[in-house]
Amino acid sequence: MGASASKLFVVSGPSGAGKGTxxxxxxxxxxxxxxxxxATTRQPRAGEVDGVSYYFISPEEFDRxxxxxxxxxxxxxxxxxxxxxxxEVERNLDAGSSLLLEIDVQGAxxxxxxxxxxxxxxxxxxxxxVLRERxxxxxxxxxDSVELxxxxxxxxxxLAHRYDVVLVNDDLGEAVEELLTIIETYERN
Numbered sequence: 001m002g003a004s005a006s007k008l009f010v011v012s013g014p015s016g017a018g019k020g021t022x023x024x025x026x027x028x029x030x031x032x033x034x035x036x037x038x039a040t041t042r043q044p045r046a047g048e049v050d051g052v053s054y055y056f057i058s059p060e061e062f063d064r065x066x067x068x069x070x071x072x073x074x075x076x077x078x079x080x081x082x083x084x085x086x087x088e089v090e091r092n093l094d095a096g097s098s099l100l101l102e103i104d105v106q107g108a109x110x111x112x113x114x115x116x117x118x119x120x121x122x123x124x125x126x127x128x129x130v131l132r133e134r135x136x137x138x139x140x141x142x143x144d145s146v147e148l149x150x151x152x153x154x155x156x157x158x159l160a161h162r163y164d165v166v167l168v169n170d171d172l173g174e175a176v177e178e179l180l181t182i183i184e185t186y187e188r189n
Contacts, residue, residue, distance in 0.1 A: 034092030
């Protein structure tokens with residue numbers, strides 16, 4: 001069965017650490033790498049497509065799916081819920097694809113409990129000052145939201161030691177190369 005050769009990689013870290021950009025660049029280099037689409041109760045941002053960016057579902061539908069055990073992990077993040085559907089992970093692993101999950105820190109630790117062979121990769125900003133600049137620079141967050149995300153980041157950074165790998169995203173090009181090397185190394189072992 002092909003699934004036994006596939007690896008589950010989980011990328012997480014504070015909001016603004018550059019997880020999405022890193023994952024997108026790595027996927028350009030490794031097009032066979034699977035990626036799940038997460039479900040969320042938050043509203044779509046400009047340009048986001050249902051079923052591609054996220055599955056945008058109502059809080060009631062989310063509750064129903066939680067109760068039915070359809071999530072590997074889910075978490076309440078900044079007032080909205082996000083989750084990874086078991087069906088999305090199985091679809092990729094059954095196809096023999098290594099899988100790259102981009103999820104929050106709470107969720108990553110839940111995945112590790114359920115899938116002990118998962119490789120957890122923590123994306124760390126070079127500093128809190130850089131993180132603040134990135135969050136403000138997005139232009140998508142209110143000042144209250146920026147402060148909430150920074151407070152959450154401090155808590156998340158305290159959990160980095162529970163990850164298999166910590167990668168500092170200072171220079172994007174270098175961070176992409178480092179993440180590619182991590183994936184290739186674990187796939188060989």
